[in-house]
Amino acid sequence: MTDNQNLLAEQRRALILDEVRRRGGVRVNELTRRLNVSDMTIRRDLDALARQGMVAKVHGGAVPVVEASAHEPGFEAKSVLEPSAKDEIARTAAALVTPGTAIALSGGTTTYALARRLLDVPDLTVVTNSVRVADVFHEAQQTGGGGETRRGAATVVLTGGVRTPSDALVGPVADRAVRSLHFDLLFLGVHGVSVEAGLSTPNLAEAETNRCLMRSARRVVVVADHTKWGTVGLSSFAALDEVDTWVTDSGLPAGVRAEVTEYVPGLLVPGEEQE
Numbered sequence: 001m002t003d004n005q006n007l008l009a010e011q012r013r014a015l016i017l018d019e020v021r022r023r024g025g026v027r028v029n030e031l032t033r034r035l036n037v038s039d040m041t042i043r044r045d046l047d048a049l050a051r052q053g054m055v056a057k058v059h060g061g062a063v064p065v066v067e068a069s070a071h072e073p074g075f076e077a078k079s080v081l082e083p084s085a086k087d088e089i090a091r092t093a094a095a096l097v098t099p100g101t102a103i104a105l106s107g108g109t110t111t112y113a114l115a116r117r118l119l120d121v122p123d124l125t126v127v128t129n130s131v132r133v134a135d136v137f138h139e140a141q142q143t144g145g146g147g148e149t150r151r152g153a154a155t156v157v158l159t160g161g162v163r164t165p166s167d168a169l170v171g172p173v174a175d176r177a178v179r180s181l182h183f184d185l186l187f188l189g190v191h192g193v194s195v196e197a198g199l200s201t202p203n204l205a206e207a208e209t210n211r212c213l214m215r216s217a218r219r220v221v222v223v224a225d226h227t228k229w230g231t232v233g234l235s236s237f238a239a240l241d242e243v244d245t246w247v248t249d250s251g252l253p254a255g256v257r258a259e260v261t262e263y264v265p266g267l268l269v270p271g272e273e274q275e
Contacts, residue, residue: 012037015035016042016049019031020062025061025063027061046061050062086225087113088270089114089225089248089270093117096185097121097185098121099124100122101184102127102183103185103187104126104128104217106130106186106188106210107167107169108130108168108223109166110223111130111133112130112133114223115132115133122152123154124154125155125157129168129170129209129213130167131163131168131169134158137156138156140154141153159173160177162174162205164205178212178213179212179215181216183217183218184218184219185219186217187221189222189224190224191231193230193231193240194232197232197233197236198236198239198242199222199239199243200232200233200234201237202233202234203233207235207236208237210237210238211237214238214242220238220245221245222245222247229252239263243263244266245268246266246268248267248268248269250270252269
């Protein structure tokens with residue numbers, strides 16, 4: 001009986017590992033439904049795989065263990081990371097937006113959370129290279145069965161381009177579209193932030209598209225939780241002193257905050273006064 005249980009556990013963990021590698025991440029609740037086992041069983045499986053160095057556990061699931069600098073997780077994999085912090089950041093960042101302005105949102109799960117917070121701000125023009133962000137506004141535009149556009153709904157400009165694993169559109173087509181536009185505020189999601197490397201991403205094409213977005217913006221607001229600090233992606237696309245405001249969460253240590261404010265004029269933390 002014990003040997004059979006061990007065999008079943010090994011088979012189950014092999015299936016979980018294959019799913020992590022194929023999709024770029026898994027959620028505990030999805031695995032419990034698919035494998036018809038308890039929450040606790042899946043968590044034990046993930047613990048075992050993490051001890052073997054096969055996966056990295058995150059809040060609500062697991063992601064692959066790979067070289068961080070060049071690996072770009074998929075949107076679903078990133079969406080399980082720090083969800084509460086992202087929602088707090090989105091709420092604080094949304095307060096920076098006034099009705100009738102032109103704003104831009106880059107790709108990312110934090111900008112996706114922000115988009116949902118902006119649906120009630122009237123008469124916005126939203127430029128984005130994120131398919132997910134565009135979908136948020138598109139779905140909210142409809143007023144019901146008649147198919148009419150909701151009064152005051154945002155006007156959305158979605159760039160073209162090549163789709164990344166995180167559902168951002170990048171490359172020459174996206175770059176040309178962005179260069180021809182001008183907006184008041186850019187909300188920028190990032191893979192990593194550090195003093196030495198500045199803002200960075202594992203995707204070379206996305207780095208250039210982000211540069212174009214920054215050049216077209218009057219004000220650059222980075223939206224990134226504390227776990228992005230010290231992470232360095234393959235390609236740096238901006239120095240810290242090119243950022244006007246960083247909206248982060250309370251998990252960013254006090255010493256780091258002091259260091260950041262030497263370069264970034266505005267540091268906003270939900271529930272705290274501006275530093």
